[in-house]
Structure formats: structure tokens, C-alpha cells
Amino acid sequence: MEHLNEKQRLEEWKKIQTALVNEQIDQFRAEFLEMHPYDQAKIFEEQDEEIRFLIYTYLSPEEMAEVMENVDFELVSTFITEMVPAYAAKVLEDMSTDDAVDILNELDKNKVASFLTIMEKEEAEEIKELLHYEEKTAGSIMTTEFVVIQETMTVKEAMRHLRKEAPEAETIYYLYVIDVDKKLVGVISLRDLIIAEGDFLILDVMSERVVSVPVGEDQEDIARMMRDYDFLALPVVDFQNHLLGIITVDDIMDVMEEEANDDYSKLAGISELEKEGETAFSSAKKRLPWLVILLFLGMFTASIIGRFEETLDKVALLAVFIPLIAGMAGNTGTQALAVAVRNISTGDSGKRSNFSIIKQEAKTGLITGTICGILITLIIAFWYEDIYLGILVGLSIMATLIVATTAGAFVPLIMHRLKIDPAVASGPFITTLNDIISILIYFGLATAFMNFLI
Amino acid sequence: MEHLNEKQRLEEWKKIQTALVNEQIDQFRAEFLEMHPYDQAKIFEEQDEEIRFLIYTYLSPEEMAEVMENVDFELVSTFITEMVPAYAAKVLEDMSTDDAVDILNELDKNKVASFLTIMEKEEAEEIKELLHYEEKTAGSIMTTEFVVIQETMTVKEAMRHLRKEAPEAETIYYLYVIDVDKKLVGVISLRDLIIAEGDFLILDVMSERVVSVPVGEDQEDIARMMRDYDFLALPVVDFQNHLLGIITVDDIMDVMEEEANDDYSKLAGISELEKEGETAFSSAKKRLPWLVILLFLGMFTASIIGRFEETLDKVALLAVFIPLIAGMAGNTGTQALAVAVRNISTGDSGKRSNFSIIKQEAKTGLITGTICGILITLIIAFWYEDIYLGILVGLSIMATLIVATTAGAFVPLIMHRLKIDPAVASGPFITTLNDIISILIYFGLATAFMNFLI
Incomplete structure (x- = not known):
């Protein structure tokens, strides 16, 4: 039951490898079964097909069941499918019912049916019942082996x-x-x-x-x-x-772990966190959907700026502050979003009315907006020696921060009440929404105050 | 040991409240002690000082210790300090050593010393030893009460x-x-x-x-x-x-829970996740540091665009695509960052060399960059009927995505090797870094291809 680090695992594996190559079953079993099932699983995962087939013949289904309970969930259905069906059915039978059900949920229906036929009747019945429960509910994660x-x-x-x-x-x-x-x-x-x-x-x-x-x-x-x-x-x-x-x-x-990763990856705009060892192609596949959506949202933002081309033509300097304002809006929105999503998912919200949460976020935005707005007005007034430009950018930042902070809290709260997972309103989505809001505010103000700027 | 929802807790509390007002100690104890300590704690937290003082006289230190083990960690030191010192010392004595140590770590040294003097010697010795261990290590979270x-x-x-x-x-x-x-x-x-x-x-x-x-x-x-x-x-x-x-x-x-919240709040650029019930001022205080840093970084971005004012003056249309390009850079960087940080913190990395991880991210960036680049070129070519502008933006997106994706993985990995918490390279930081990179690429290319644009 020793916890092995990478180096120890490698040494252990060398011994086991030697035993396998020389077909010393007893030697292999002695070394392998002495380890904690988690380490057995990690070593097993690293083997190629040929050696895996050898191991299937060396270990009893009961011993293999312990290994399977600990291998990476994304790999386990591959392993189960490559085993001789009778052996696989036995392995599933010897696993905790809840783990067996998780695996069967990943396989196609014909495969599942055939496994259940081979299995001992009592265990098969238990599994069949558990297979009916919806994913992520108590029924799907419970086990029926209790005292x-x-x-x-x-x-x-x-x-x-x-x-x-x-x-x-x-x-x-x-x-x-x-x-x-x-x-x-x-x-x-x-x-x-x-x-x-x-x-x-x-x-x-x-x-x-x-x-x-x-x-x-x-x-x-x-x-x-x-x-x-x-x-x-x-x-x-x-x-x-x-x-x-x-x-x-x-x-x-x-x-x-799963739920934390879920919230986290949605904040970052990835459909699913990638594991070590994935290819660049599969990583790109997971990230592209968001990027393409954002591309189109970005085109929309671009077309909004396009409407202010006249304003821009007159004062090209205005373009200089676009990333600053959009960036501040995006960041403050993400902050508010993160607080709201996490409070919803840890159950810390719900005690207060939506209205009071949003009122508080608006107040927070007012405070941060006023401070940042004054700061930027002063900086621009001294740096660019243009007090009007300073006031324009300062006012934009202030208005943007109030709206963006409120939006960051508002969107997930509304989604939660509509029974949609609030984390779907992920970081990139809020960021782009706030990009658009901030640009409308900035160019709207700029167009209105045009006389002071030129 | 029933789990109470909000409504049940309210009803329970009404009964308890009545008992308190009428000074029916027995009634209060019967109702209160029947609950799970977690619910006792939640009810206790909601009381004002006067009633809390009454409760201190109704419950033995041992009973209060169970309540204190379950109250919100941020409140517990207030409660301990307001108790009569002899009672507080007894309460600390009766808590799990690890929990008592956590609390004492929050108090000032004189207070701690005086509690330890009143406490039973054996327990005080145990606590003293645990107080030496560094925060977030095994020593600081272990308990000495074991068999x-x-x-x-x-x-x-x-x-x-x-x-x-x-x-x-x-x-x-x-x-x-x-x-x-x-x-x-x-x-x-x-x-x-x-x-x-x-x-x-x-x-x-x-x-x-x-x-x-x-x-x-x-x-x-x-x-x-x-x-x-x-x-x-x-x-x-x-x-x-x-x-x-x-x-x-x-x-x-x-x-x-703590570590997940930590990674999450850093990705969002908040120093610490806020709890329900905080004032707008304290929320603003936690969020402002990042916002001010970003304001200055944003000014830096602005000054970079300022250098291209000549280019902008000639083709004001260029400004239209700034948020699109900066946004794509920010988002792809955050995706890569999130994957890298989470893999480091769940221990999934470390098996591969830094070089191979970064090479893979560069490849991922190449794939997503090529696809998004071609897409945007086509859209602009047809929409704005300007193939050169399309190629310019497309090339910029492509180059930006490659660099930004690589940077998103590179920065946390380097920090990890330097033994700095990689999550410090939080979302807003990477986003701003990538804003700057993307704008340099975009305006650099635009200036180079100026002849084709006008």
C-alpha cells in the first residue's frame, strides 16, 4: 500500500516487465499485487495492447476488477471491450456496482445487453436497476453494496x-x-x-x-x-x-473534483478540461467551438464600431483606448460572474433575493468605476494634455464598470432561476457581451461630445 | 441529525427563540442539542450579540466546542474573543486540536498566550506544537487525537x-x-x-x-x-x-474546496472569493487591486496603439477589428492557461517535459489559428468586399492565436518551475499580455502592408 512516485513506479515496473517478458507468472503476480490498486492501474494504463492481453491471462477477474476501478475513466471502456467477453463480464461483476454502472453507461447498448446476459443473475439485476438513474443524481453514484x-x-x-x-x-x-x-x-x-x-x-x-x-x-x-x-x-x-x-x-x-473542474473550464471557455497526453488535434477540437462563436460575436462588435467610422475618422486617437475600455469591462464582468457562479454552486446564495444581490453588485461597480474613472481622467489629462479626452475616457470607464459588473452578476442569476446551469454564461460570453456594451458607451459618449474633442 | 433546509431551520429557530426569550433553559437545550452541529452553528451565526451571550451561559464548553467547529471560519475568532476567557479556553480545549489551532492562528499572540495559560496543560502542549507548523502543510491540518x-x-x-x-x-x-x-x-x-x-x-x-x-x-x-x-x-x-x-x-x-476556489478566483482576477453577506465596499476592496493594475497595463496597450497613430489616421477602418483580435487573443490564452494551471494543480502534468507541453500548445494554436484565420478572411472579403483587409485580419488572427495559446501555457509552466504558484498568472494578466501581443502583430502587419490597404 505504498504510495509510489514516478521514479519508484518506473523501478517497480522494470521488475514487473522483466517478469512478463520471461513469462514468470508467479514473479509478476507477487510484484504487481503487492501494490496499491491505484498504482497497479497507473502501471497498467501505460502498457501496450500486447502486454495488456498477457496481463488479462495472469490476473483473476477479481484482481482485474480492482485495477479497473482505479484506471482513468476515459480509458476503461477501451479495456473492457478488448477483453474476452466472459472475462469482462466477470470483471464487471466483481467491481463495485456503482463503478460497473458508470462503465456500462459508456458502452453501446448491445454490448451492455450481452454482458448482462453472461453475468451472474443477481448482480445483473442490481446493475440493470442502477442503469435507469439519470446521470449526476444520487441514483447514478450510489452503490448497492452496504450493510x-x-x-x-x-x-x-x-x-x-x-x-x-x-x-x-x-x-x-x-x-x-x-x-x-x-x-x-x-x-x-x-x-x-x-x-x-x-x-x-x-x-x-x-x-x-x-x-x-x-x-x-x-x-x-x-x-x-x-x-x-x-x-x-x-x-x-x-x-x-x-x-x-x-x-x-x-x-x-x-x-x-469534477464539479470544480466544470465551473473552472466554463469560466475559461473550454468545453472540457483536457488531460495530459491528449493530441493537439483533440485539444483544438475542444477549444474551437468557443473560439468560432467568439469570432462571430467579435465580428458583431466590429460592425458596431464600424457604425462610428465617421467619429473615428475625425478623431483617430479614440481607437487608442478601445482595448483599455473593453478590457476593463471584460475583467470586471468576469470577476462578478465568478463570484456569482461560485456562490450559486456552493449554495452560498439563495438566502438573499436576486434584487439585493444585483443592487450590491451595482454598488460595487459604482465604487470601482468611480475610482478607476477618476484615475484614468487624471492620467490622460496629464499624459496627453487633453482634459476633455480624459473626461470622456474616465466617464466611459465609470459607466462601463457599473454596467459590466451588474451584467456579470445578473446573467448567471437569471440563468439559475431559469434552471439553466449558470456556469454556461461562461467567461468568454460575458467578456464579449461587455465588450459590446463598453464600446457602445464609449463611442456613444464620444459622438455626443465630438465638439470638445476636435 | 436531520439536514435542515432554510424553512425548517427558521421554524426550529422560532421554537428556540421563544425558549430563549422566556429563559427556559431546558426547553432551549432540548431543541438546540437535538440538531446536527452544522445546523446549530448556522442558527448560532445568525444571532446578535445579546442572544449569543445568553447561549454561552446555557451551553457547556464542550457543547459550544461542537458549535464552533462548524461555524463559518471567518466568524469564529470574533465569537471566541467575545467569550469570557476561561470559557473560551475550555471551548478551545474541547475542540479538535486541528480546529483549535486554526482559530488560534487567527488571533493575536497575547490572546493566544493567555488562552494557553488557562488551558489544561496537556492540551496546551499539543496545541503549542501544532502552532509551529506552516500554513497549508500536513502539520497545520493534522489532528493529534488518533488511536x-x-x-x-x-x-x-x-x-x-x-x-x-x-x-x-x-x-x-x-x-x-x-x-x-x-x-x-x-x-x-x-x-x-x-x-x-x-x-x-x-x-x-x-x-x-x-x-x-x-x-x-x-x-x-x-x-x-x-x-x-x-x-x-x-x-x-x-x-x-x-x-x-x-x-x-x-x-x-x-x-x-479551498484549493478549487483559489484556482477559480485567480482565473477570474479576484484576490479572494467573496461570501454572501459582504458589503459592496469590501467587495470593491477585493476587486480593485486587479482593476487598477489592469488600468495601467491598459494604458500601456493604449500607448502602443498610439505609436501606430499614423497608420490609423490613414485607415481608420483598422480600429474596427481591434476588439476582435484582442478578444480572440485573450480568450485563447485563457483557455491554454486554464488547462495548464489545472493540470499542474491536479498533478496531471509533470510526467512530460515543459518543452513537449509547449510544443503541443503551439500545434493546437496553429490548428485553431489556421481555421479561424481562413474563416475571418472569407467573411471580411465578402462582407467588406476587401480581400486585402481580409487577409490582413486573417493573418493577424492566425499569428495571434499561435502566440497567445503558447503564452497561455508557457507562463504558468515557467512559474511552476520557479516554484511560484502558477495560478498567480491569473486570467486578467494573460489576457492583457495577449492584448499587447495581438495589437503589435496586427498593427505591425498593417503598417507593413499599408500599400495594399489604401
Whole structure:
């Protein structure tokens, strides 16, 4: 269970490689199985097809299941499909149900059907049920391998039951208690169970105030709950409070990572964060959609400036400040956007009305706008020795900052109320919107004050 | 332990409020203590000073400690300071050592010294030691309340020891095993312990391959490890492998949230994400530093365009495409930056050389640049019926995208090698840098091809 760094992994792999080339199965197994499954997976991923096929014959499906649970999610369907179907079905069977379901969701339907036919019936049924849940809900990330005890058991009986179930269960540190109707009625932590007297009934030692989540709950809300309440696992129930599965903290850490990456990449205007090892082509493919949209939005901005060509012809100097004003608008909008999106996604908003949030952003914009506006007026007045140009740019910056800050908060909030993911109003979108607003303000003011400028 | 939504919390609070006003201590305690500490904390936070002082007299320090562990970190030092010192010291004493240390780190030194004097000696010593560790390292987030067993104990003895220690320990689901020199030699999960035969020695049932982290390890690396290896806790050791403390998964979830917010706010150019409930003034204060820096950088951009005033005077139409080109440069740079920063912070980079990453980004820029360049050339050629202008803008976009994409990856990578947090090269910085580059390219080309444009 040692954590390996790159160098150690390389050395370890050399030993394993030698064993493979010389077909020393025992040697390979001894070295390989000694490692943490995460390291096994990292080493496995780096192999080419030929060696992977050798490894499939050297490891039992159960051992391979542990490897598959830890390989990069984008690679795992390739591996599963290249295995002999009977072996693949066994591997899927031995994985945690939730992980197996994640993989099957990536495969085509015929493939899934054939795997489910080969699989042991009970496991296949469990998987079939989980396959129905919508992505990113409690149902799709829960596992059905958990320990459940009856409220009428004694502590001693519960411990005995637990010992039997422990090897199969995903976690045993919370035990969920059901009544005769199989409804969730309580929870007891293993900590409390081992402290409790053996003859007591579970009913008397359990906590009745068990927190559960409905099967359709959004995974982001679950992550928030787990973080706030410091749970290691959460039970998932249907609308009649029947226990369906549990969600463990390790799955939630992956969700947190995923959701953070999601917000982050949308702020940057990428459809999906690229992984190390991607080709330039696939990177370009992920980034191009936004760039092309922005190109057209940019053309729109250009056509707006085009309408002020007359103004520009008279005072070419005006062009000099376009990037400054557009840039300030873009940046202040992104700041407001980031605060709004993150507060929505961490649940920090929602306590206040939209109106009060937007009023506050407008005030923030007023403060930053006034300060930046005065600053730029002074700089231009002294530098270009043109007080009127200074006032024009200063006023533009001030008006722009107020509008752009408000827009940065307004757009995601409205989207949130319309049940659209607010992060879709990504950075580049707000930036371009604010480009346009700022240019209209700037050239509008410039045209109005033209007499002072020439 | 029910999870309360806003409405439920309000109702609950009304009951509690009534009890407080009527000075019904028992009623208040019954209602309040029934809730999950997180909800207790949320309700407590919303009270004004007068009622908070009442609550301090109604709850024991131990009960208040649980509340304090869950209140918003930014508020907790206010609360601790307003308590009677003897009560506050007791509260700190009863909190998890790691949480108490976090709070004391926020207070001024005299205050800390006086608390430590009042505190129980043993607890004070533990805290004093933890106060020495640098922020954001293993030492600063670990707790010293863990269960440790001797390798020479039997399973039965270990279980007995565990039952005794369980109420105090932060987690009991991993038991760390030490030898006579108090060095960490193994680990056994509670799961394995309860399955093991009672007469076996711990030595024989423990795993010797225990993963530990050095006390100076960065918290971000620890979070990554915990996520990859699915641990619930990690032991922290000194350079001689003495067990110093443990880090539990609930603390790591907070670290993950913190680090994600950090990367995110830097991409958006805010020094720190603002919380709900902040005033417009404090929001403006957090955003202004970047805006002012950008104002000056923007002035620099303006002065560069100023140098091309002659070119602009001849062809005012050139100004029309400034936002388009600068915008494309900014956006493509932010995309590349986001990928690089996130890959560095999730540890996905580092396996490849800087050179190969930058080469790949340049290639990506070449592909996106060529496609966008051709597109814009065609659009301008048909729209403005000016093929030369089209070629000029197209070439500029192409060159800009190649350079800006490369710069977006180059800057954070260089910073990372220089041991500077790559996220410091935040979105606005890269955007402005790329503004300048793009304008130099655009006007440089325009000046060179001037003969074709007029």
C-alpha cells in the first residue's frame, strides 16, 4: 500500500516487465499485487495492447476488477471491450456496482445487453436497476453494496452480521437500520456500535435522526451536504423511504473534483478540461467551438464600431483606448460572474433575493468605476494634455464598470432561476457581451461630445 | 441529525427563540442539542450579540466546542474573543486540536498566550506544537487525537484499547501501529480488525505497507493522494518516521474546496472569493487591486496603439477589428492557461517535459489559428468586399492565436518551475499580455502592408 512516485513506479515496473517478458507468472503476480490498486492501474494504463492481453491471462477477474476501478475513466471502456467477453463480464461483476454502472453507461447498448446476459443473475439485476438513474443524481453514484441491519437485532447480533458482510460492503462504518417494511429508520456508526453493550437492542442505541437523500438528488447538493455535515456515507432512499443504496465519501471527492473542474473550464471557455497526453488535434477540437462563436460575436462588435467610422475618422486617437475600455469591462464582468457562479454552486446564495444581490453588485461597480474613472481622467489629462479626452475616457470607464459588473452578476442569476446551469454564461460570453456594451458607451459618449474633442 | 433546509431551520429557530426569550433553559437545550452541529452553528451565526451571550451561559464548553467547529471560519475568532476567557479556553480545549489551532492562528499572540495559560496543560502542549507548523502543510491540518496501538498487542487487546479511546479520537476507522521506538510500522483498518481472530498479534494482521506523509507536505498534494487512493485518513510522520498526527477525509474535503476556489478566483482576477453577506465596499476592496493594475497595463496597450497613430489616421477602418483580435487573443490564452494551471494543480502534468507541453500548445494554436484565420478572411472579403483587409485580419488572427495559446501555457509552466504558484498568472494578466501581443502583430502587419490597404 505504498504510495509510489514516478521514479519508484518506473523501478517497480522494470521488475514487473522483466517478469512478463520471461513469462514468470508467479514473479509478476507477487510484484504487481503487492501494490496499491491505484498504482497497479497507473502501471497498467501505460502498457501496450500486447502486454495488456498477457496481463488479462495472469490476473483473476477479481484482481482485474480492482485495477479497473482505479484506471482513468476515459480509458476503461477501451479495456473492457478488448477483453474476452466472459472475462469482462466477470470483471464487471466483481467491481463495485456503482463503478460497473458508470462503465456500462459508456458502452453501446448491445454490448451492455450481452454482458448482462453472461453475468451472474443477481448482480445483473442490481446493475440493470442502477442503469435507469439519470446521470449526476444520487441514483447514478450510489452503490448497492452496504450493510443493513434490523432494528430488532441486538448489538451482538449486529456485530456478527457485520463480520459476515464486511468483505463485500463498500463501507461498514455506518450501519443503516431498517424496520420490517424495509424502511430506513435509523443509523448507527461502527464507533457507537463497538462501544455499546452487547445485549442492547439496535433500536435503543441507534440514532433515529438519520440524514438521507432522495434518489433523484443532484450530486452537487450531495457533495455540499457531505462536506458541511462531515459524513463518511449517506443513505439514498425512494419516496417511501425505502433504503436503495449508499453514497460514500470517496465517490463524493471525485464529484467535487469534477464539479470544480466544470465551473473552472466554463469560466475559461473550454468545453472540457483536457488531460495530459491528449493530441493537439483533440485539444483544438475542444477549444474551437468557443473560439468560432467568439469570432462571430467579435465580428458583431466590429460592425458596431464600424457604425462610428465617421467619429473615428475625425478623431483617430479614440481607437487608442478601445482595448483599455473593453478590457476593463471584460475583467470586471468576469470577476462578478465568478463570484456569482461560485456562490450559486456552493449554495452560498439563495438566502438573499436576486434584487439585493444585483443592487450590491451595482454598488460595487459604482465604487470601482468611480475610482478607476477618476484615475484614468487624471492620467490622460496629464499624459496627453487633453482634459476633455480624459473626461470622456474616465466617464466611459465609470459607466462601463457599473454596467459590466451588474451584467456579470445578473446573467448567471437569471440563468439559475431559469434552471439553466449558470456556469454556461461562461467567461468568454460575458467578456464579449461587455465588450459590446463598453464600446457602445464609449463611442456613444464620444459622438455626443465630438465638439470638445476636435 | 436531520439536514435542515432554510424553512425548517427558521421554524426550529422560532421554537428556540421563544425558549430563549422566556429563559427556559431546558426547553432551549432540548431543541438546540437535538440538531446536527452544522445546523446549530448556522442558527448560532445568525444571532446578535445579546442572544449569543445568553447561549454561552446555557451551553457547556464542550457543547459550544461542537458549535464552533462548524461555524463559518471567518466568524469564529470574533465569537471566541467575545467569550469570557476561561470559557473560551475550555471551548478551545474541547475542540479538535486541528480546529483549535486554526482559530488560534487567527488571533493575536497575547490572546493566544493567555488562552494557553488557562488551558489544561496537556492540551496546551499539543496545541503549542501544532502552532509551529506552516500554513497549508500536513502539520497545520493534522489532528493529534488518533488511536495508536502497539504491534505486540493482540487483536482482543487492541479492540479493548479502541473502545476506551473511541470517544476522544477523530477517527477510529484506521488504527496506526507503532513499535517500541514509537515509529510507525503498520496500519489496520477497523474493518480488518473486527474480522480478525482475537488471539492473533496485531503484528500478524496489520498491513506493513502504510502510506504516510511528511509533516511539511503541501495540503494540495495530500488531497490528491487521498482522492486517488480513496483513504479515509492519512498518518503524518516526522523525518524519523515517528507518528505525529493524522489527517482525516473531512478536513481534506475542505482543502479541496479551498484549493478549487483559489484556482477559480485567480482565473477570474479576484484576490479572494467573496461570501454572501459582504458589503459592496469590501467587495470593491477585493476587486480593485486587479482593476487598477489592469488600468495601467491598459494604458500601456493604449500607448502602443498610439505609436501606430499614423497608420490609423490613414485607415481608420483598422480600429474596427481591434476588439476582435484582442478578444480572440485573450480568450485563447485563457483557455491554454486554464488547462495548464489545472493540470499542474491536479498533478496531471509533470510526467512530460515543459518543452513537449509547449510544443503541443503551439500545434493546437496553429490548428485553431489556421481555421479561424481562413474563416475571418472569407467573411471580411465578402462582407467588406476587401480581400486585402481580409487577409490582413486573417493573418493577424492566425499569428495571434499561435502566440497567445503558447503564452497561455508557457507562463504558468515557467512559474511552476520557479516554484511560484502558477495560478498567480491569473486570467486578467494573460489576457492583457495577449492584448499587447495581438495589437503589435496586427498593427505591425498593417503598417507593413499599408500599400495594399489604401
